[in-house]
Amino acid sequence: MAVEELQSIIMRCQILEEQDFKEEDFGLFQLAGQRCIDEGHIEQLLEIIQNEKNKVIIKNMGWNLVGPVVRCLLWNKDDGKRKYYFLMLDLLVKLCNPKELLLGLLELIEEPSGKQISQIILLLLQPLQTVIQKLHNNKAYSVGLALSTLWSQLSLLPVPYSEEQIQTDDYGLCQCCNALIGFTKPFVEEVINDKENSLEDENEKLKDELLKFCFKSLKCPLLTAQFFEQSKEAGNDPLRCFASEIIGFLSAIGHPFPKMIFNHGRKKRTWDYLEFEEEEDKQLADSMASLAYLVFVQGISIDQLPMVLSPSYLLQFNMGHIEVFLQRCLLNTSNHSGVEAFIIQNIKNQIDVSLKRTHNNKWFTGPQLISLLDLVLFLPEGAETDLLQNSDRIMASLNLLRYLVIKDNEKDNQTGLWTELGKIENNFLKPLHTGLNMSKAHYEAEIKNSQENSQEVQKSKDLCSVTVGGEEIPNMPPEMQLKVLHSALFTFDLIESVLARVEELIEIKTKSTPEENIGIK
Numbered sequence: 079m080a081v082e083e084l085q086s087i088i089m090r091c092q093i094l095e096e097q098d099f100k101e102e103d104f105g106l107f108q109l110a111g112q113r114c115i116d117e118g119h120i121e122q123l124l125e126i127i128q129n130e131k132n133k134v135i136i137k138n139m140g141w142n143l144v145g146p147v148v149r150c151l152l153w154n155k156d157d158g159k160r161k162y163y164f165l166m167l168d169l170l171v172k173l174c175n176p177k178e179l180l181l182g183l184l185e186l187i188e189e190p191s192g193k194q195i196s197q198i199i200l201l202l203l204q205p206l207q208t209v210i211q212k213l214h215n216n217k218a219y220s221v222g223l224a225l226s227t228l229w230s231q232l233s234l235l236p237v238p239y240s241e242e243q244i245q246t247d248d249y250g251l252c253q254c255c256n257a258l259i260g261f262t263k264p265f266v267e268e269v270i271n272d273k274e275n276s277l278e279d280e281n282e283k284l285k286d287e288l289l290k291f292c293f294k295s296l297k298c299p300l301l302t303a304q305f306f307e308q309s310k311e312a313g314n315d316p317l318r319c320f321a322s323e324i325i326g327f328l329s330a331i332g333h334p335f336p337k338m339i340f341n342h343g344r345k346k347r348t349w350d351y352l353e354f355e356e357e358e359d360k361q362l363a364d365s366m367a368s369l370a371y372l373v374f375v376q377g378i379s380i381d382q383l384p385m386v387l388s389p390s391y392l393l394q395f396n397m398g399h400i401e402v403f404l405q406r407c408l409l410n411t412s413n414h415s416g417v418e419a420f421i422i423q424n425i426k427n428q429i430d431v432s433l434k435r436t437h438n439n440k441w442f443t444g445p446q447l448i449s450l451l452d453l454v455l456f457l458p459e460g461a462e463t464d465l466l467q468n469s470d471r472i473m474a475s476l477n478l479l480r481y482l483v484i485k486d487n488e489k490d491n492q493t494g495l496w497t498e499l500g501k502i503e504n505n506f507l508k509p510l511h512t513g514l515n516m517s518k519a520h521y522e523a524e525i526k527n528s529q530e531n532s533q534e535v536q537k538s539k540d541l542c543s544v545t546v547g548g549e550e551i552p553n554m555p556p557e558m559q560l561k562v563l564h565s566a567l568f569t570f571d572l573i574e575s576v577l578a579r580v581e582e583l584i585e586i587k588t589k590s591t592p593e594e595n596i597g598i599k
Contacts, residue, residue, distance in 0.1 A: 080110060080113035080114045080116075080117050080119060081114055081119050081122045081123070081126075083110045083113070084107070084110035084111060084113075084114055084123070084126065085126065087103065087106050087107055087110055088107075088126065088132055088135055090103075091103055091107075091135050091139075092131060092132070092135065099138055099139070103139070104138075104139050104142065107135070107139045107142065108139070108142035108143070111123065111142065111143045111146070112143075112146050115143070115146045115147065115150060116146075118159070120159050120162040120163070120166070121162060123143075123166065124162060124165065124166055124169070127140065127166065127169050127170070127173070128169065133173065136170075136173045136174065137173055137174055137175055138175060140170050140173060140174045141170065141174040141175060141178045141179045141182045142182075143166070143170060144167065144170050144171075144174075144179065144182050144183065144186070145182065145185075145186055147163050147166050147167050147170070148167065148186055148198070148201065148202065150163050151163050151164070151167070151201060152190075152194065152197060152198060152201070167205060168205075171205045171208050171209060172208075176209045176210075176212040176213050177213065179209045180206070180209050180210065180213065180220060180223075180224070183202055183205060183206050183209065184206075184223065184224065184227045186198060186202060187199060187202060187206075187227055187228065187231060188227060188230075188231065191234070192249075193248070193249055193250065195231050195232070195234060195235055195249075195250075196235065196249060196250025196251065196253060196254050197250065199228060199231065199232070199250075199254050199257070199258075200250065200253060200254060200257055203228075203257050203258070203260070203261045204261075206224055206261070207261050207264065210224060210265075211264070217280065217284065218280055218283035218284040218286075218287050219283070219287075221265050221284060221287050221288070222286075222287035222290065222291075225262070225287065225288075225290075225291040226290075226291075226294075228258060228261075229291065229294045229295065229298070232251065232254055232255075232258075232298070232299070233294075233298045233299075235249045235250070235251045235254075235299075236249055236251070237251065237298075237299045237302050237303055237304075238251065238252070238303075238304070238317075239302075239304045240304065241304075241306060244304070244306075244315065244316065244317065247316075251299060252316035252317060252320075253316075255299070255316060255317065255320040256316055256319070256320065258320075259319075259320065259323045262288070262291065262327065265284065265288060266288060266327050266330050266331060268284065269281060269284055269285050269288065269330070269331050269332075270330055270331075285331045285332065288327060288331050289328070289331060289333060292324050292327055292328050293361065293362060293365040294361070294365070295320070295324050296324065296364075296365040296366075296368040296369050296372075297361055297364045297365045297368060299317065299320075300317065300320070300321050300324070300368050300372065301364055301365075301367075301368040303317040303321075304317075305317060305318050305321075305376055306318065318376070318378065321372050321376070321378055322378050322379065325369070325372065325373075325378060325379045326379070329382075334382065335369055335373060335379065335382065336382060336383055336384070338366070338369070339366070339369065339370060339373070339395075340395075363402050364402060364406070366399060366402075367398075367399040367400075367402040367403055370396055370399040371399070371403070374392065374396060408421060409421050409422075409453055409454075410453070415467060415468045415469065415470040415471045416470045418470070418471040418474070419470035419471050419473065419474035420474075422454050422471065422474040422475055422478055423474055423477075423478075425442075425450060425454065425478065426474075426477070426478045426481055428442050429442045429443075429447065429478075429481075429482070429493065430481070430485075433485060433486075433492065433493075442493075443492050443493055443494070444492070444493070444494045445494060447493050447494055448494045448497075448498050451495075451498070451502070454475050454478060455475055455478075455479060455502050455505065455506040456505045456506050457472075457505075457506065457509050457510060457513065460509045460513075461509040461510075461512035461513040461516065462513070462516075463509075463513055465510075465513050465514065465517050465569075465570065465573065466517070466566050466569060466570075469569050469573065472510070472573055473572070473573060473576065475506070476573070476576045476577060476580055477576070479502070479506075479580050480576065480579065480580045480583060482495045483495070483580060483583045483584055483587060484583060487587065488587055488588060499584070507577070507580075507581065510573075510577060511577070514570055514573060514574050514577070517566075517570055518567065518570050521563055521566050521567050521570070522567070524563050525560065525563045525564065525567070528556060528559055528560055528563065529560070531556075
């Protein structure tokens with residue numbers, strides 16, 4: 079029935095000129111084609127697509143069948159008809175309008191999440207490359223759009239951080255990086271071969287799109303990637319190979335990394351076609367820091383650097399890149415509650431400076447600040463976090479939250495706090511309540527046990543011992559042990575009092591009138 083319906087639609091369209099096709103015809107063709115696939119009439123559908131008489135119809139309408147075919151390939155991996163699905167996909171890529179096909183393929187790439195991201199990218203990279211090669215006008219734009227879409231999806235995949243994870247590659251990131259190099263190479267070669275081409279403007283635009291892709295790749299995944307030790311195994315490291323290829327692309331398109339590194343900060347004079355906005359400026363700093371790390375620490379392509387540069391000069395030159403890394407990860411890597419508290423206090427100070435200015439610094443207000451607050455207003459291990467060990471950080475976080483609640487009204491919402499309040503309560507305030515109750519109950523029980531046993535300890539004149547950080551501190555008198563336990567309870571009471579004040583302020587702000595809001599300073 080579905081095949082007859084599709085043939086009926088095609089026969090009606092065969093007598094029409096290409097420009098006379100109606101939107102209704104496209105919809106009916108898509109529905110009938112989808113039914114043919116669903117009902118398993120793949121061979122009959124292939125015959126219709128291969129029929130020379132249907133060439134114009136398939137060119138204009140066939141791209142609508144790509145989605146159903148791709149989904150069959152993804153979902154029906156054991157289907158005996160997979161070879162027909164692949165053949166149909168190849169035919170559609172060959173016969174359909176490349177402009178429509180490009181947009182259709184990119185939409186399919188944007189659809190999935192999780193482990194399916196890599197599956198669909200690996201499936202569609204070759205068809206996507208073929209389609210772009212058929213586009214002669216605005217090819218640079220098409221390449222840029224494709225690379226941007228691919229990178230956006232790949233950036234959602236977790237970067238493997240251990241040798242075992244790299245080898246198992248559960249999410250397929252390493253496979254995708256390798257395939258992406260093969261996808262990009264023809265366009266890099268096109269830039270190299272077209273240096274004498276009369277279409278200089280289009281060639282420059284293509285170079286810029288490739289340059290942007292290289293910068294993005296240096297930031298993600300390479301900025302956070304872990305690499306094998308520089309040994310025989312380094313050649314089997316897919317992320318190291320990806321980094322090496324990206325650096326090679328930079329040289330191939332006219333931006334060798336020594337020139338880029340030493341010209342950093344003068345980009346507007348060096349790269350005429352790239353106009354970086356403020357946010358891209360930050361991305362460029364991260365990308366350049368990543369490039370410096372790959373060259374000077376991992377030794378990738380370091381032989382291209384002039385050998386006359388002294389170690390002291392290279393250290394001084396790289397201090398800016400070192401600062402980028404320190405600023406980027408100190409909060410996550412210090413593993414010291416006092417250091418983290420100091421960083422959080424500095425964040426609070428920067429927010430205060432920003433709110434007092436006529437024009438707010440966007441990095442400390444709105445969406446950009448929210449991403450920073452996500453790192454601050456949470457407990458590393460939820461309610462089971464060691465509150466005593468993390469007390470400095472927790473107090474600094476509560477003080478920051480209290481400051482934001484006082485300074486920012488729900489109506490103004492300059493910081494974006496009130497939009498994210500529900501998430502903050504679930505990720506920080508509620509687990510903190512639970513953790514405080516658990517910790518206080520534990521330490522109160524310890525105090526009770528110590529007091530009950532203190533008389534026996536005094537009679538035997540034995541001394542207690544306390545373990546701190548996995549190391550036993552011997553010869554602690556029972557009285558000192560009780561002081562330590564009471565000190566911990568005092569810390570929990572202090573945290574609890576600030577937490578109660580924060581929640582009180584939130585309740586006042588959310589229930590108050592605009593006039594009352596004005597009175598809170």
